[in-house]
Amino acid sequence: MEEIYNNAEDDKSHYLRPSTDQTGSRSSKRRRPVADFLCLGLLSVFLVIGLIGLGVHYYTSVSSLTEERDQLKTNLNEMTEENNNLQSLSKKKTTCPDGWTKLCSSCYFLSTERGSWTTGREDCRTRGADLVVIDSIEEQTFLSTFTNMSTWIGLSDRDKEGTWKWVDGTLLTVKFWFWASNQPDNGNGVTEWGEEHCVHILGWGSSNWNDYSCEAYLLWICEKPAQF
Incomplete structure (x- = not known):
């Protein structure tokens, strides 16, 4: 009878002992969401940095184009004014002194x-x-x-x-x-x-x-x- 009881205790302890494989699996499952969160965080940081870089590049390009446009506009105005002056002079009649x-x-x-x-x-x-x-x-x-x-x-x-x-x-x-x-x-x-x-x-x-x-x-x- 005592032998049967001991065997029953052994069987019970066998079923109650936690499995090392199951514990490792649960721990791994708990770590995966943390790793995924970190990856998403890093991707977000890189995305923000990329967007900032694109914004700076766009702003620089727009500023450069604006300056070029303003310079071209200034040159055009100067050429137009010079052309008007030349046309005005061409319409004036030149003369020479007597005897020339x-x-x-x-x-x-x-x-x-x-x-x-x-x-x-x-x-x-x-x-x-x-x-x-x-x-x-x-x-x-x-x-x-x-x-x-x-x-x-x-x-x-x-x-x-x-x-x-x-x-x-x-x-x-x-x-x-x-x-x-x-x-x-x-x-x-x-x-x-x-x-x-x-x-x-x-x-x-x-x-x-x-x-x-x-x-x-x-x-x-x-x-x-x-x-x-």
Whole structure:
């Protein structure tokens, strides 16, 4: 009888003893919601950071586009104003003083006396002008009808031999190059001609250029802008 009782106690204790497998399973189940919550929390944080980054990028892009738009608008207004000014000026009629001849936007004066290249330039300056600077084929063609005698123009190599420069400081370019045949030659070595550093229109049927002694006595052509 006692043996049966002991066996019954053993069976009872067997059923009442908690299973280690079941305990571990319950503990694992309790930890999973916590882990899921942490993952969701991290995802939310990353999402918020991403949204903030997108917002900053959007704001920066919009600000940059706004600045570019404002700059373009300013440039357009300036160009419009400049265009209006040019149109207004184009409608105004330019004139030249008495005794001067007008071509495009310039006035020309042919002297009635002769003198050296320097004398001619000084006279032009007293008239608010300077010796003529030829910078177009149209101007060269016009001057061929403006004078038929040897006439000083505003070109020389007085500062440096062989470097031809206009009185306004610009250098002579091949584009507007109207030298007579075999010119310039600096006197071609003939002593009686001396150094030839100043330029004149040949005249007498030719509008081409020749280098000549700056002290020679010739007519001269002055040029200045036409006035509104």
